[in-house]
Amino acid sequence: MQPTRRAWGVGGLVVVLAGYAVLVAAPLVLAGAVLIAAWLLARQAVFTRSLERTTRSLSVDQQPVQTTVRTGESTPVTLTAALEVPAELALAIRGEVPAAARVDEPMALSLEPGSAAASTTTTVEWPVAGHYRFEAPTLTATDGWFRETLSTGAEAAVTVDPPTPRTIHLGSGGDAVGLAYGEHISERRGSGLEPVEIRQYAPGDTADHIDWKATARLGSPHVREYNVETDRRTLFVVDHRAPLGTGPRGETKLAYLREVTLALAARSWRLGDPIGLVTVGDSGLTHRLDIAAASTTHRRIRRRLLTLEPTSGSTRSQRSAGSTAGVRRQARTALEGDSSPFATQLRPFIAGRPKTGQAVSSPLARTLRTMLTDTSPAWVVLCTDDSSPADLRDAVAFARDRGAFVTVLLAPTVLYEPGGLGDLEAAYERYLEFETLRRELARMDRVTALEVGPEDRLTTVLEAGRRRREPAGGTP
DSSP states (O other): OEEOHHHHHHHHHHHHHHHHHHHHTOHHHHHHHHHHHHHHHHHHHHHHHHHHHHHHHEEEEEEESOSEEETTOEEEEEEEEEESSOOSSEEEEEOOOOTTOEESSOOEEEEOTTOOEEEEEEEEEOOSOEEEEEOOOEEEEEOSSEEEEEEOSOOEEEEEEOOOOSSEEEEETTEEOOOSOOOOEEEEEESSSEEEEEEEOOTTOOGGGBOHHHHHHHSSOEEEEEEEEOOOOEEEEEEOSGGGGOSSTTOSHHHHHHHHHHHHHHHHHHHTOOEEEEEEETTEEEEEEEEEOHHHHHHHHHHHHHTOOOOOOOHHHHHHHHHHHHHHHHHHHHHTTOOSHHHHHHGGGGSOOOOTTOOOOOHHHHHHHHHOOTTOOSEEEEEEESSOHHHHHHHHHHHHHTTOEEEEEEEOGGGTSTTTTSSHHHHHHHHHHHHHHHHHHHTSTTEEEEEEEEHHHHHHHHHHHHHHHSOTTOOO
16 A cells, blocks of 8 residues: 555655654644544545455456457457446556557556446457466556555456468378378287277186177187277477478468477377477477377467477578579489489489488487487477478488387478469479479388478469470370
């Protein structure tokens, strides 16, 4: 509780009068100072009781119209205050807006003495994805002599999702597939849901395994065996280096990969699989959530993915990498069909694949080598693009060699670059180069490689390839 300026003035008067009374030995002046001080204390007591009655009868609600919005959207937030009896004090209520949100004017309302209700609505804009919590509104009450500020009402929350990409294609070679992540059955036998075989009863089998229908039909005791369902420990590895930011706002490589990863994480949550998350930026590991029960990790993984943005890699290194890749591509094209000793000697150096035992410089490969220990997951879902084929091969091979099944979700760069479809012939050639990489990965044991991208742009590229294959006079 704080005195207002008026109360401080009266308090100062009491001090002056008391001091003067002591100096001049004036009992009447001192008595007057005491009476004024007592009156001020009585005002304070009255204010305290009024404040208690007000807070007991006051109901404050700060409620967004929507609790889930998209980045860049706005949503109205209504602040309402209601009293069971008219206000005895002057009340000012201010809503607290998250720091990441934008408002044109403060969210505030006031109730004068004698008022019983008030409300205001403010439009809040959400420029950044994430999960945001409104703090409880702040109440300031005063009677002109004393003032008190406290929090009142319940907190509210809003989840801001990134812009949704257009229709997502998930598949291989232009053919769409469903989510490659379904129910899974082990090879172990025991109690479960999936019947495997009926065999004759053997000593040691328990009676509850006996299939009585088969026993009656075959004339001797038989038991039915089932595959045992198992939990699949799954690690999502999401690449958010600078190249993953390629594409229009809300339709970048990372945006498309994020949508598919969210769907896979939700499915694993429904299946009850333990899941974890690793995110990789240009300098390496940026976030780690160890594998645990999906019931406890799914929400945290979702929030992390929704706020994930591409890191800002070195422009110089990106130009250098892009230039090197382009030179390699041109050199490979120039050496096609050349069987000379010079071409044979040069070809391994421009293949773009590191030699065995070569030090790993890719953040993706380094992170996998750190994460995949002796307790490696049964399944690794690797979300990345085709910008570093050699590093990708190394990362996938390492995960597979650690005994994990690997699903690679690849974003073809040609489908995301601004103006990338300006020359459809060139775009189709680049897509064929990507498809060669995807098929190479898919041929690895225990590896599934799928493309992720805008369905309409992929259709355009494939249609250009189909027209190129047709004879000049049309389809025969």
